Amino acid sequence: MTYEPAPADRFTFGLWTVGNRGRDPFGDFVRPTLDPVEAVHKLGELGAWGVNFHDNDLVPIDATAADRDRIVRDFRRALEASGLTVPMATTNLFFEPVFKDGAFTSHDPGIRAYAVQKTMRAMDLGVELGARTYVFWGGREGAEVDAAKDPVDAIKRFREAIDFLCDYAIDQQYALRFALEAKPNEPRGDIYFPTTAAYLGFIPTLAHPEMVGVNPEVAHEHMIGLNFCHVVAQALEAGKLFHIDLNDQKPGRFDQDLRFASESIKPLFFLVKLLEEGGYDGPLHFDAHAYRTETRDGVWDFARGCMRSYLILKDKVRRFREDREIQALVAECRGAQGESFAPYRREAAAALKQQSFDRQALAARPLPYERLDQLLIDLLLGAR
Amino acid sequence: MTYEPAPADRFTFGLWTVGNRGRDPFGDFVRPTLDPVEAVHKLGELGAWGVNFHDNDLVPIDATAADRDRIVRDFRRALEASGLTVPMATTNLFFEPVFKDGAFTSHDPGIRAYAVQKTMRAMDLGVELGARTYVFWGGREGAEVDAAKDPVDAIKRFREAIDFLCDYAIDQQYALRFALEAKPNEPRGDIYFPTTAAYLGFIPTLAHPEMVGVNPEVAHEHMIGLNFCHVVAQALEAGKLFHIDLNDQKPGRFDQDLRFASESIKPLFFLVKLLEEGGYDGPLHFDAHAYRTETRDGVWDFARGCMRSYLILKDKVRRFREDREIQALVAECRGAQGESFAPYRREAAAALKQQSFDRQALAARPLPYERLDQLLIDLLLGAR
Amino acid sequence: MTYEPAPADRFTFGLWTVGNRGRDPFGDFVRPTLDPVEAVHKLGELGAWGVNFHDNDLVPIDATAADRDRIVRDFRRALEASGLTVPMATTNLFFEPVFKDGAFTSHDPGIRAYAVQKTMRAMDLGVELGARTYVFWGGREGAEVDAAKDPVDAIKRFREAIDFLCDYAIDQQYALRFALEAKPNEPRGDIYFPTTAAYLGFIPTLAHPEMVGVNPEVAHEHMIGLNFCHVVAQALEAGKLFHIDLNDQKPGRFDQDLRFASESIKPLFFLVKLLEEGGYDGPLHFDAHAYRTETRDGVWDFARGCMRSYLILKDKVRRFREDREIQALVAECRGAQGESFAPYRREAAAALKQQSFDRQALAARPLPYERLDQLLIDLLLGAR
């Protein structure tokens, strides 16, 4: 196997990912600015399918209309030349000081209105360049202290903004779906809607729930030690997996955005298995960046590595599925599938209530998970 | 202030909490069995309003029908004598080896049916003693490895059971509401529906969503470092806060079930504020236990402390609300509340898109959170 | 009590703390540069005793000799005018790209030499302004991947640098003690010497162990959930608590550097108790910064709050010591103190080996920790 990526693999990168300049809370930039046009050409060469952006990744916040037009024209040409698509776009509602205490959930109605305006314009830009998914990451929607901010109000304000923007998209006849991206903390002490699941609970309360899904990110759920595959499974089962952010992260620490599968080999095998076998056919977006120690060249090594590891794990998923010994053990663990107690019928329920069960016998059936899991480890390590 | 609890405070304890015998993974029991009747009398003396139980906290799993009747009769008498109520009941689906790989989500249809049967019977018992809320904590519904368990199937199986049991409650004309309780891990490596929010996302997919809410527990969300007040706020805003489990926990470690507010003073101030001012009027249930170093007497010190700390924090909430300097700062942080951009109207949206905003001016308004938060700390510490 | 700080309280701040401009990984500066001279005057007004700095907090890295002299002169005048001291100084070995892969532990002998040079010069500067403690925080001494960095080499290289700099201080007849400051991660994926304890293990391997101690920081140990009071106790017991960094932090997340005691009320009560009663008489240094939402004025609110909360907790420590009911419970928990088995003598050991112990009786003595801990909570909350 060569594990060479191709557009059919649907790999995408954000401009901000390969363009990351390596600044962190304790240190300055280490890499020069990367021109979006150059990024597009290089990603095309590497085999990516698409490129995503925040409005200000492409168009500086204080650009004139003429600047904007020129930038968009050049970018579109680069897309055409490289064959890249723009499957997703999003808004930067976190960098500028105006958003220091939130955008859609700010106390200030002026800031909330400005955030909505900025998003409408960014949606226009995204749609103009072909985006079908629009991501919302509320990085500043949170608090360090709860003394002056009501978390119930925050939910209502966030809903107001999303409902409004759904209506805007409908009104503009944009073929856009919204994907909400959660994170528990950083840059805020606590961010509202800290998990993908929080958004799954929120979406049914919206005016247009069918337009809105989630964009789970590996690092954001791994930060607090959640099982990412389980998180994504719930989104998928609910029909709400509209997008996904692939990267890696060590639990219990700052947001690392590491190269995909550079740390969490086994958990990400299960993720790839779920995505490949569970019917997800959207973009496979890498929201990660190179180590701060890398030069510009290292950024492309990083990008290659993300795609390569995905393809290796995808191949492992196939082998897992085709491995007879493994599948026999899976079947043994699963056991015979008998009749269900459901659906509810009064007589059957009454009968069930009287049924005699042998607890000891039910407990005795072997569940050879250790053996199966070791075969998986063997498979992952190339030792079978 | 005496901070003496009274039934009007709606404090409840589980039989398993004051009855906890102090066994842990590395050590044996340190306290003798506590008779449920004695527990009821003692809780009544201490000022509690109610007592809750798992089926087998009250009736041993292998009790005969005659045993059951005698136990229930004695327990009812104790309730009447002490004036205690039974606001909530639940099922033990985790202790017996039969549930070692799950109950409602077990691979084995026999185990799933047995778990449903056990729950129907436990619901009968709970209702017989007056319970209006029925809690589901799926402690064994999870996995250490995902190789043979499909997390999507797990969700479907859990839904099947909850839907069935809703129908059972309806069919029996039980005035019961279900409250789902999440936990991220322990005793399983990962538990399905790891957060309260996961259940908020799950409930709208049920056949009887209106009957089903959540039972958030402080320790279960603090384990992974979530802001519990934010978690509860989302449940409350969704109309789904049906019950609450109060205790305490240091983040990032094993489930401690500590005395309420013995660790997380400031976070639990915000919780009490939300409960008291946000319209929650259900039971205030302490799902905690005494340190393993305590004797039987220490258990009652523990129970007193839970209630006392709640009442102290409740009084702090009142003071916070009535403190003019604090409220002036809150108002300053919140700022003037102008008109909203919502609801969506085409012309207004078009106008908004053209509106001119002064980012610097919007960013410049002071948000004196440090000052406000210090006043809160002063208030909490009795220094104002 | 007014809780007004005075120089006798030995409170110090870093120039970088009140000068923090609020940049984070997702957002830009929000506050203007603070002139060191202004910082000194303001800290003096607020009641601080001292001010600390990294070399480049005071003297820009590319300053000419003339610039340096002018800056130092102005700063010294401000110190004299305000009465502030400079108890501690340190080196910035993390901001510049040259240190992106470490300073003393860099692969590159040129970078290691440069880091040593920068530190010698910074020691000169610190001593010139009166510093008696020199802090080493190896923020970049770490790795994201261990494939090309040998952690054993890293220890040896770090030792080489510290030994060299001890010799330099001795040679210059500087009355300096070194204080090593640990952090588990951020900005690096993993930092070498991740805990204060790691330095306690390292110091005895140095050439001049008597000159070298530790500078534990609340946030850095709370990040991974350690009990900070226990950490400091080990340093104190070993005679190695040379300095301390006070702030606050929620566990399991990015480095927050919050206002002292704004989160961890109970743990920091125990810290203050240990410092006040355990014989520590060094500076009480706040290594924290204001929320990013604050304006310049908020920075001083933040600084006031740090000192005020320390003084409130110090007063609680006194009350705890003078509270008869509490002290009676403490005595009850401690029990009677009999003879020790130590020191080892052959005959006594042989007798001990044959002695008969009644395990049950020994286990039965009550340890009323719940009661005691609740009294402490009452005391902390001003409810006794």
Place this chain on the structure above:
Amino acid sequence: MTYEPAPADRFTFGLWTVGNRGRDPFGDFVRPTLDPVEAVHKLGELGAWGVNFHDNDLVPIDATAADRDRIVRDFRRALEASGLTVPMATTNLFFEPVFKDGAFTSHDPGIRAYAVQKTMRAMDLGVELGARTYVFWGGREGAEVDAAKDPVDAIKRFREAIDFLCDYAIDQQYALRFALEAKPNEPRGDIYFPTTAAYLGFIPTLAHPEMVGVNPEVAHEHMIGLNFCHVVAQALEAGKLFHIDLNDQKPGRFDQDLRFASESIKPLFFLVKLLEEGGYDGPLHFDAHAYRTETRDGVWDFARGCMRSYLILKDKVRRFREDREIQALVAECRGAQGESFAPYRREAAAALKQQSFDRQALAARPLPYERLDQLLIDLLLGAR
């Protein structure tokens, strides 16, 4: 490669590991008692080299002298028959209620004396069966609240016990080395000496530091997210790696004691690399247990898996060392090794202080960690 374990691999298991019966805080035993004699025979068949035990794993706490003799005789015969050794022994100072508030650090001088007695007797037992390493895990040496326990006293009491027991070993002419094992929490809220590094700081303060080293355990350091390879490197560099406990653990949660390398593939590659290349030649002890879902047979699958994964990783270490492309990248990352600034000489230091460095040039050297790390991932996944 067959990855078949043999005694030369020095793999050992504790009686408590394969004998683990699957009880946890929420559930009962699921597996029957395993006879130590049977354990020894089975471990011998599987290719293990040794077996370790707590005193009461082998001899029940209330055994008569005659029972003890019979048990030891049978066990010794099993050892001889199977060829197994007993490289390590330890004391159970955590299961019995008498130790609920600590053993060596208990307030009660009677309990401290009893703990020392129990340890002397257990040392006799261990030595009688051939142990050369004696492990101390102070599982109950800690606190939930610090109000009545002084952490400084705890250190002094622990030192008193260790010093005494060193003298006992010397006096008995036992060829024993002590290995101290740290854990941050569980079963106590906080355990004293929470990290291996805490013991590295403690050992130099002992009366016989040369006799005492550490026994780091993967799970105990991973629980709080430390880099285990870095932890072990410090112990090894200090000459203090006397024993090691191999298992696995997801960070930020309860103690899992998972099958070796079943979760942390990459971190444990680096551990094996360090052990194999860093000169460690002691036992490779698996302190882990089978999932609670396993039957007795599954326990042996678990044991096989531990050893197999170690051997697979050991083979990966060899390949890493022999891979030319990888080694070329390692060399590129390390760069040219020039002269060191050390040792200190006055003239050279003066010259260094005046030397001119080109920060930009030093920062510009490429460090291709992304490329190297991806090759490692390829190697681990069997994709090169």
